[in-house]
Amino acid sequence: xxxxxxxxxxxxxxxxxxxxxxxxxxxxxxxxxxxxxxxxxxxxxxxxxxxxxxxxxxxxxxxxxxxxxxxxxxxxxxxxxxxxxxxxxxxxxxxxxxxxxxxxxxxxxxxxxxxxxxxxxxxxxxxxxxxxxxxxxxxxxxxxxxxxxxxxxxxxxxxxxxxxxxxxxxxxxxxxxxxxxxxxxxxxxxxxxxxxxxxxxxxxxxxxxxxxxxxxxxxxxxxxxxxxxxxxxxxxxxxxxxxxx
Amino acid sequence: xxxxxxxxxxxxxxxxxxxxxxxxxxxxxxxxxxxxxxxxxxxxxxxxxxxxxxxxxxxxxxxxxxxxxxxxxxxxxxxxxxxxxxxxxxxxxxxxxxxxxxxxxxxxxxxxxxxxxxxxxxxxxxxxxxxxxxxxxxxxxxxxxxxxxxxxxxxxxxxxxxxxxxxxxxxxxxxxxxxxxxxxxxxxxxxxxxxxxxxxxxxxxxxxxxxxxxxxxxxxxxxxxxxxxxxxxxxxxxxxxxxxxxxxxxxxxxxxxxxxxxxxxxxxxxxxxxxxxxxxxx
Numbered sequence: 001x002x003x004x005x006x007x008x009x010x011x012x013x014x015x016x017x018x019x020x021x022x023x024x025x026x027x028x029x030x031x032x033x034x035x036x037x038x039x040x041x042x043x044x045x046x047x048x049x050x051x052x053x054x055x056x057x058x059x060x061x062x063x064x065x066x067x068x069x070x071x072x073x074x075x076x077x078x079x080x081x082x083x084x085x086x087x088x089x090x091x092x093x094x095x096x097x098x099x100x101x102x103x104x105x106x107x108x109x110x111x112x113x114x115x116x117x118x119x120x121x122x123x124x125x126x127x128x129x130x131x132x133x134x135x136x137x138x139x140x141x142x143x144x145x146x147x148x149x150x151x152x153x154x155x156x157x158x159x160x161x162x163x164x165x166x167x168x169x170x171x172x173x174x175x176x177x178x179x180x181x182x183x184x185x186x187x188x189x190x191x192x193x194x195x196x197x198x199x200x201x202x203x204x205x206x207x208x209x210x211x212x213x214x215x216x217x218x219x220x221x222x223x224x225x226x227x228x229x230x231x232x233x234x235x236x237x238x239x240x241x242x243x244x245x
Numbered sequence: 246x247x248x249x250x251x252x253x254x255x256x257x258x259x260x261x262x263x264x265x266x267x268x269x270x271x272x273x274x275x276x277x278x279x280x281x282x283x284x285x286x287x288x289x290x291x292x293x294x295x296x297x298x299x300x301x302x303x304x305x306x307x308x309x310x311x312x313x314x315x316x317x318x319x320x321x322x323x324x325x326x327x328x329x330x331x332x333x334x335x336x337x338x339x340x341x342x343x344x345x346x347x348x349x350x351x352x353x354x355x356x357x358x359x360x361x362x363x364x365x366x367x368x369x370x371x372x373x374x375x376x377x378x379x380x381x382x383x384x385x386x387x388x389x390x391x392x393x394x395x396x397x398x399x400x401x402x403x404x405x406x407x408x409x410x411x412x413x414x415x416x417x418x419x420x421x422x423x424x425x426x427x428x429x430x431x432x433x434x435x436x437x438x439x440x441x442x443x444x445x446x447x448x449x450x451x452x453x454x455x456x457x458x459x460x461x462x463x464x465x466x467x468x469x470x471x472x473x474x475x476x477x478x479x480x481x482x483x484x485x486x487x488x489x490x491x492x493x494x495x496x497x498x499x500x501x502x503x504x505x506x507x508x509x510x511x512x513x514x515x516x517x518x519x520x521x522x523x524x525x526x527x
Contacts, residue, residue: 051427071430072438078431084424088446101433103440149432 003027003061003126003185004048004153007037009057011040011047018043018209018235021057028183030176030212031214032196035206037107041189042081044206048187074245077146077154077184082162084142085130091141092126101150105208119178136167140174147182154186160195172198193233205229282481284507287500297495304501309478311487315504320395320482321464324402328410328459331403333452337412337440350507357408366472369397374438398482402463410459417451418444457513492509 004025011018014114021106024029033041046052050071056079058067066074084236085094096109104112107241120140125133133141139159146154159175160168176199179186190196195219196203204214204230215226217233226231298410304310339351357365372378373392382392390396421444429439445452467484474480476489483502490498 026443046427049427051430062333070435072433073434074431076431078428080428082424084422084428086429086443096428097442098432101429101438117428145432146520188450 001027001063003062004058004187006048007058008060009044009047010055011043011057013043014050016040018047021211023204023211023214025185025187026187028180030179030188030199030201031204032200032202033187033189033204033206034191034193034196035045036128036228036232037191040156040209041206044080045157045175045187045189046079048153049076049155050074055069059084065203075149075152077137077151079142079146079154079156079159081158085138085145087130089130090126091122091128091130091133092132094141095122096124096142097145113144113148116147116207117131119181120144120174122145134167135163136171139163139171143175143178147178147184151184152240154184156188158191161191166194168195168236169198173182175199207231249365284504286396287504287507291497291500293485294497300497301501304498305505307498310498310502310505312478313481313483313502315482316395316398316480317464317482317506317510320398320402321396324399324406324463325456325460327399327403328407330453330454330455330464330506331407332414335411336455337418337444339411339415340418354411357404358412361468362405362437362466363472364403365469366469369400369404369473393474393477393480395480398466398470398480401469401473402466403477405460405466406462407470409462410455413451413455413458414448417448418452418453421447429497460513461510464506 002024005021006021006023008020009021010125022045023031033044035041039227047054050066050069054067058065060066061074061076073080074102085091086097089097092113095113099109099112117126120143122140122144125141130138130141143159156175160171163171172195175186175188179199188196188199200217202214202216203220205212205220205226207228209225213220213229215223220229220233224233284379335354339347339354344350372384385392385396392400411508424437425443425447429443430436434442450479464482465484466482467488470480470482470485471488476485483488487502490496490502
């Protein structure tokens with residue numbers, strides 16, 4: 001069963017066009033979207049989230065056509081680039097935000113965030129301001145906030161790109177563990193092949209607004225559909241070699 | 246490069262930086278001194294002419310001054326409410342919406358800031374001389390409302406001060422990261438909900454600053470009032486009262502009213518700092 005299905009999506013953002021994107025993500029699957037800067041990865045994520053107007057195409061989440069739905073009805077957990085926590089709210093109020101919006105009582109929100117807070121080990125941080133959190137802690141709080149809304153799909157836009165190397169690896173491990181534990185379909189945008197290889201069930205390669213190929217890492221490595229696939233996964237030399245007649 | 250050279254360069258940079266700091270602080274101190282001297286001069290004048298506390302109190306409690314004070318406070322507070330009701334959506338639209346002619350509209354909004362205030366009074370006079378203005382005047386008259394009243398004062402105060410508040414609210418909304426609104430939308434908020442729960446609280450300090458600036462401008466409006474509502478006893482606010490007292494040589498009365506105006510402005514600034522302690526609000 002596909003949790004996310006995109007059919008022939010076309011999106012225009014200024015001069016840039018996202019063209020003819022078709023993609024599906026199965027229940028519990030972890031899909032990574034890779035591509036050079038400006039290839040349209042973030043635009044794709046935002047479009048799925050409902051934050052961009054789309055020209056044509058359809059988006060289905062859990063079998064329902066959400067193309068015309070407002071973001072709040074799509075049941076998506078979204079982590080944008082640079083992890084935007086609400087700076088005027090404490091860690092706890094950030095995590096309870098979706099429940100506050102839904103009009104739950106204070107007792108219900110406390111109970112509602114309990115399992116997520118425990119799973120991510122955030123109890124000691126609950127009363128702190130978000131201003132002085134480390135990069136890794138901010139990511140965990142943002143993830144907890146996204147999961148509190150009980151989404152059916154998790155969209156992560158370069159969730160670890162702003163972190164240092166050890167924290168990045170640690171955060172990726174937590175992301176993977178939590179994703180498995182919750183069993184939520186996840187789309188994760190990144191630049192790093194190590195990161196993609198570590199977390200992904202399948203990897204989608206984007207270039208110039210098009211989805212070039214979607215496959216598990218080994219298949220991409222053995223049968224790349226385009227030189228850009230090789231260039232992204234193995235660096236410039238192999239890609240050039242692949243282009244040689 | 247040897248370590249001695251590096252140290253020498255660092256010393257040069259350090260001394261240049263301290264010279265810069267010294268110059269900036271000297272200018273700051275001079276400015277603060279000018280403001281303090283201006284306030285002190287008012288007090289010194291009253292002391293020099295042996296205006297006793299009893300006569301100060303008598304001046305302050307005179308029906309004319311009390312009326313001007315009350316009318317100034319009431320009209321400026323009404324203006325403040327109207328300004329905020331207008332400036333918040335306008336500032337938000339300028340910050341968040343892109344449409345053909347955006348740059349032109351953005352410039353037009355600033356026009357009242359660069360106009361001499363007296364021009365606003367003249368323009369109001371001209372407007373109420375047109376057929377449309379005439380209809381509005383007739384409509385107001387049918388409600389027993391005259392323009393030569395608090396209504397006219399509020400109109401002048403509003404037009405003089407609203408642009409300052411729009412500028413401040415726009416800057417404030419500009420400073421709120423749109424991604425935070427996107428996150429709020431994805432977490433179940435409607436666009437209104439995201440505005441109320443995220444954008445508005447984060448823009449709060451700028452909105453307060455804009456409101457205070459608008460109120461300060463409103464309570465000090467003089468030129469447009471002279472042109473549009475005149476100086477009749479029913480429309481005397483503090484600036485017109487000051488001017489009339491000066492005209493008949495009652496400088497001590499004018500100075501007392503001036504000091505009251507300064508006290509009100511100072512109290513407003515203290516209130517702002519209390520509402521947003523330790524934060525920048527411009």
